[in-house]
């Protein structure tokens with residue numbers, strides 16, 4: 406091989422290595438079944454141009470996924486949200502002609518997706534729980550502790566929270582969704598979650614902090630979460646999450662959910678350098694630059710589903 410050819414080959418290889426990974430991967434996220442994203446407490450599909458799963462649907466669609474972003478009550482019990490999601494899943498199946506969906510839920514979206522997979526496993530290929538409140542949140546316990554049900558402080562907190570939930574639903578174009586912040590807090594508490602898990606145990610670890618069953622009634626279960634609170638100097642939500650994390654007494658958490666509580670089925674990782682909002686690439690992409698970008702992790706999960714034939 407002559408020197409010029411060697412140089413050209415070398416330059417070509419360098420150029421190739423500098424290409425962004427996405428351009429390599431036509432069909433990388435091309436799952437067999439549509440992906441359905443489900444938000445958490447005080448969540449929404451989008452408010453104006455701001456998506457709850459910030460930049461994630463487009464990143465998944467770019468490499469072959471069919472993605473649907475759902476909206477359920479911003480604040481309500483897991484069962485109420487679950488029934489709303491089931492209706493949305495049925496519409497998605499009708500529109501696409503698909504036989505099943507891959508559900509991906511964040512925070513309260515974890516138990517919400519689990520509800521649908523539990524009552525209609527025939528419609529669900531997989532559940533991926535991200536920062537999921539699967540065994541409750543110590544912050545919800547803390548709130549119900551300082552503002553017990555029936556107290557004046559509880560009435561104030563519930564009224565403010567219902568107001569916020571109604572505002573979110575109004576801004577995101579679904580003003581008629583019912584909101585009940587007290588039922589939401591109870592669903593997200595440790596006691597409420599344990600009660601829910603008795604009725605819907607699929608994928609829940611039987612040990613305190615292990616993995617759960619990888620596949621139940623034909624549904625594959627996965628989870629991942631972060632375990633850091635302050636990750637980006639410019640993100641105004643970081644100090645808030647540092648404060649809420651105090652409810653965990655040093656237990657590993659992402660600011661709102663304990664790492665062990667997030668476990669469901671196959672635990673991909675429970676200690677990314679991310680807080681609860683980083684897990685959905687918020688606020689508007691301000692995440693830990695020293696950690697794998699959350700959008701990449703969603704893409705990896707879609708690829709994992711694809712490679713599992715889902």
Ligand code: CA
Pocket residue numbers: 636637640642682683686687688691692693
């Ligand atoms: Ca952030």
